[in-house]
């Protein structure tokens with residue numbers, strides 16, 4: 001079965017950038033930079049090359065610094081939350097609740113996304129609201145429902161810490177500033193590669209790793225159930241925005257929140273289907289808690305929203321076919337990713 005690579009043209013971006021002010025802030029504070037290159041990102045043989053921004057090459061020091069920052073609670077307004085609080089490595093960097101709890105026990109508005117293979121994403125957040133990883137990583141810090149802090153203040157605070165100050169000087173040649181923060185975090189996240197599931201081993205030539213039931217599920221995925229029409233390519237997403245008819249009326253407008261275009265009503269970026277065993281609950285609002293519920297929704301053909309994609313229609317799957325489809329989805333779990341991070 002040949003792997004399909006991303007072959008659909010991305011919809012034209014018409015995005016209102018969140019954090020646009022911040023973007024200008026970091027552009028103005030670019031430093032001369034001591035860029036010690038020398039890190040080779042190891043990618044599975046069947047993954048495409050990852051584009052790394054020229055102004056933020058990967059280095060082992062920066063990646064390690066990014067990991068440290070990812071675990072740093074001082075990034076939140078009241079010092080109680082780190083990135084890792086909502087992006088737990090044991091859950092493929094997502095969490096287990098429907099809506100993540102931010103500082104002061106505030107409830108977020110969306111389900112936390114897992115983080116892997118994000119260096120390939122053409123946009124970030126479920127509605128594509130951030131265009132680069134460097135911009136994305138700082139958004140949660142200022143989001144009042146998440147970390148509710150002020151970036152400039154956080155950076156001043158960290159710059160007063162001897163170790164952070166010294167590391168920023170050593171790696172970037174400056175004091176600890178927003179540029180240091182965003183580039184380090186983004187570098188770390190680019191190294192979170194998941195591509196060693198049993199499915200990957202199968203694609204790479206080991207035809208013994210999938211059971212008959214799982215292979216049957218694969219055929220359904222690629223055939224009758226039509227999942228590949230959106231969950232396509234090496235990461236099981238074509239990175240487009242779609243309305244799958246999760247509701248007949250959406251509370252969360254999805255991409256329309258950004259574009260104010262009703263054609264985007266209820267549209268969310270197609271998520272990867274890797275590591276589903278670790279990332280429940282599912283969907284933008286975590287409203288489905290099991291894969292059975294997800295498969296039933298698709299089998300039923302969605303709830304019939306007026307903007308629902310035409311590729312979502314009743315599938316008439318038998319119980320056995322549903323079981324096979326689920327078995328296939330579970331072959332996309334990458335245990336080594338969970339163990340090694």
Ligand code: HEC
Pocket residue numbers: 070075081082083084085086087100101102103108109110111112113114115118121123124125126127136137138140141145146147185189
């Ligand atoms: C309070 C919980 C919470 C905290 C803390 C948090 N996040 Fe998130 N994160 C989320 C939620 C919820 C989303 C999905 C939001 C959306 O799509 O609208 C998300 C999305 C993301 C994404 C998008 C991934 C993708 O595929 O588009 C990245 C990357 C990310 N967060 C990184 C971080 C970093 C870095 C930090 C720390 C600076 C952080 N997060 C802190 C809850 C949190």
Ligand code: HEC
Pocket residue numbers: 225226227228229230231241242243244246268269270271272273276279281282283284285294295298299309311312325
């Ligand atoms: C028309 C495009 C499309 C098709 C076809 C499609 N999906 Fe999806 N899928 C999506 C989108 C978009 C989402 C996110 C929806 C949301 O968050 O509201 C999604 C979400 C999911 C999720 C939840 C993942 C998570 O991390 O939350 C699973 C599981 C899933 N789909 C499996 C399937 C299966 C199995 C099939 C085939 C029966 C399928 N999809 C067919 C577009 C599609």
